[in-house]
Amino acid sequence: MPLSRAACPASRHLLVFACGLLLACQPRTPDPAASVAAGTDPAAAAVPTAALPPLPDDPAQRRIAEDVRTLASDAFEGREAGTPGYDKAADYVAGRFAAIGLAPAGEGNGWFQRVPLLKATREEAGAALVVARNGREIALRFRDQYLTGLNYAAAEHALEAEAVFVGQAVHAPELKQDDFAGLDLRGRIAVVFTGAPARFDNDSRAYYSAMRVKQQALVERGAVGMVLVNTPEYEASSPWAQIADDWARPGMRLRDADGTPIDAFPELRASARVAAAAADLIFADGPRPAAELFDAAREGTLRGFALPGTLRLAGRTRLEPGESRNVVARLTGSDPARADDHVVYTAHLDHIGIGVPVNGDAIYNGALDNALGVAVMLEAARILHARELRPKRSMLFVALTAEEQGLLGAEWFATRPTVPAAGLVANINLDMPVLLAPSKDVVPVGIEHSSLKAVVETAAKEVGVDLSADPFPEDVVFVRSDQFAFVRAGVPAVYLNGGIVSADGQRMPRLAMQKFLRDHYHRPSDQADLPIAWGDAVRLADLNARIGALIGDAEQRPRWNAGDFFGERFGKGR
DSSP states (O other), X not given: OOSOSTTSTTOHHXXXXXXXXXXXXXXXXXXXXXXXXXXXXXXXXXXXXXXXXXXXXXXHHHHHHHHHHHHTSGGGGGGBTTSHHHHHHHHHHHHHHHHHTOEEOSXXXXXXXXXXXXXXXXXXXXXXXXXXXXXXXXXXXXXXXEEEOOOSSOSEEEEEEEEEEOTTOOEEGGGTEETTTTOOOTTSEEEEESSOOTXXXXXXXXXXXXXXXXXXXXXXXXXXXXXXEOOHHHHHXXXXXXXXXXXXXXXXXXXOTTSOBTTOOTTSOEEEEEOGGGHHHHTXXXXXXXXXXXXXXXXXXXXXXXXXXXXXXXXXXXXXXXXXXXXXXXXXXXXXXXXXXXXXXXXXXXXXXXXXXXXXXXXXXXXXXXXXXXXXXXXXXXXXXXXXXXXXXXXEEEEESOSTTTSXXXXXXXXXXXXXXXXXXXXXXXXXXXXXXXXXXXXXXXXXXXXXXXXXXXXXXXXXXXXXXXXXXXXXXXXXXXXXXXXXXXXXXXXXXXXXXBSSSSSOHHHHHHHHHXXXXXXXXXXXXXXXXHHHHHHHHHHHHHHHHHHHHOSSOOXXXXXXXXIIIIITTO
């Protein structure tokens, strides 16, 4: 998952990479079915990362545990998109799909869908952010006070222009908010605060906080550059030190057939991100100091204004074409009249690869994030395939790439599916189920937006599991994992997370989740030796399978609720 609740809810990369600011070779494609048929073990080369406890005796628990141990082993080198370690993981999952009995549903009747990527790496040489004002120049320090933005359109950039502060760059007439009122951005650099007004409801605040939305608004108004200034509230959950430590980590974008990056906003010729502690330098000698502006943002009284002088931005970006793969399998529906309708199960297969060593370990294995989600999806697929009567609609199972880079594999599949797009009726996503203490419940995220609420409630009763409300609604994880790519394509979606109610009154799932986010999330210690509650994982697979079966057999497709925030924006075309 790209953004933890501890570090700005479920996706720093969605708020960063997917919005474009902090912003390989051809993979092998052996026939996994052939290796399965030959009796070879796809996990034979996988070396356990750490001393592991015995495997569970229960067959279903054992299957899930074996998949997690394999995918989270050091042999897969953290499964970063576009690397040999990820390709090995994709081959393994394809082999598991074949062993279950599913049919390949990728490109050319194979298991894979090619996902073309453009990788961008920030370089320190040539970087500059200079405030020229009232006859003096203030040069901010790279990494300590600012980072240049990745430029997917040019290897080098340099821009000097007048600047305009535009608050949080929110244009939401339905909420009577227009940060651009009375401001002229044409040919200017926009200075923007992170976030959105606190008075907004959770869904609106999450939507308008996204850089993708902010950048689109800036481009529409003629801005040529952007300086994003962190607020203290943002850095309370995502400290500048963590952002700065990752300064050399590459970002990625999808790319078209001609190599053009998608959603890279080339009209913004230069960008930078500034630490909250350095905000006074950007507003120096201006009409209002940074502290006063931060207070105004909290109070909902923030207004924009033109800044005196100019800002000068420069930087260099190393650009490299890359490629990765989604893994796609199909269970054909039993009703020929509905078999072209597809319920899409997703779980991202990638993690963040090899990085800064922690206690001597540089491999970020991603056991919970998201080997466990993939393993639960595989078990749900096995359950559905083993049913005496298959669902009337077809089921797709997609192990997605590049989620950690901003939901890129999901975006590619949702907009370019390997089956007719009109047939995508629902998405059921699994991402980082934190199952580290036995629970009585499951947290279904996003069910309030569509008719999937009734489906999930029925399935939960049949499986015998309670449903709990999202304990962190302010984090709005509904927009911060792969399901949001399907939402943007107009497809109703639900994301199932681990429970929060203790099953034994001693081990507390909510505390276990907080400890995981604090100590293990996006760290090498997210390994298969964590005390995963395998029984909860099996129950989650049962629930996912039951939800898919109910959708598959229903007379009507799932639909957005009337007046729903996301349905109104994205669902009308369907």
